[in-house]
Amino acid sequence: MNRTITQVVPTTFTYPVHFTEHLFGPGHSLLRDTLTGDRVAGDHAPRVLCVVDDGVLAAFPDLTSQIQNYFAAPSSPWLVAPPLTVPGGERCKSDPGLVERVHEAINAYGIDRHAYVVAVGGGAVLDMVGYAAATAHRGIRLVRVPTTVLSQNDSAVGVKNSVNAFGKKNWLGTFAPPHAVLNDRAFLTTLEDRDWLGGLSEALKVALLKDAAFFAWLEANAAALAARDRTAMDHAVYRCAELHLEHIAGSGDPFERGSSRPLDFGHWAAHKLESLSGYHLRHGEAVAVGIALDCTYAFLSGLLPEAEWRRALNVLKTLGL
Structure with a gap:
């Protein structure tokens, strides 16, 4: 006798794409609000691992300290560690060691599905970090902070993450919508x-x-x-x-x-x-x-x-x- 169960899993993905300026400024609450929007009163501050494109740091040397100050709190800092720096550009998508490095940080700092990975950089870095986040614990919440025209208007607002393999572009990847996308126009000024x-x-x-x-x-x-x-x-x-x-x-x-x-x-x-x-x-x-x-x-x-x-x-x- 042949028998079949047909499973239907309806799923709706919702994520905002914000357009702003000076995201990590001391008086700017958008990112903090984004990370705490689904929490209830009394919850601890979320744990955050931040990964930053080294090309962005070259253009904005104070960015690391700005990020650390932004997430600082007297009793319980949000950041689990200083921002992790990775190479920018297509090279980061062709180096499996960088995915492993992000995985190691997620593991070492106890980043789970209730925590966040915040990726700051161009499209290639967001692709690589997004792939690492999507494959750790079957998916960690990812917040993208794109810093180039191409990532702000296209790659970062979509649902794809990928790295290169076997000499082919985007051969390894996932479909994993982000938790949020925050476009900061100030990052475009130094391109x-x-x-x-x-x-x-x-x-x-x-x-x-x-x-x-x-x-x-x-x-x-x-x-x-x-x-x-x-x-x-x-x-x-x-x-x-x-x-x-x-x-x-x-x-x-x-x-x-x-x-x-x-x-x-x-x-x-x-x-x-x-x-x-x-x-x-x-x-x-x-x-x-x-x-x-x-x-x-x-x-x-x-x-x-x-x-x-x-x-x-x-x-x-x-x-x-």
């Missing part, structure tokens, strides 16, 4: 031009896919963005993040079980170009090349009018991509 501009390729990508009005805005404001206009960048980051979030929640396939991957527009070539260049090409720059390729193939195959093809390429040119 090199190529990182300021590179992240805008993701904004162009999602605009071409989903929002003609946003594409027209990018077209009209490309020169201002290239000139590092902060007000223009604020809007570009916010709208790009908003469109990514809408797609993740509303596409019907947030964990990418199907074959339709519209947000990978421009990425099929980008990931290969990154590895072929030894990661000299940064992700946003490679995505820009990939978008140009995809648009050009669409034009040559008769799927995209020449005028629209030229508009897309002209935005990339104006942005210096």
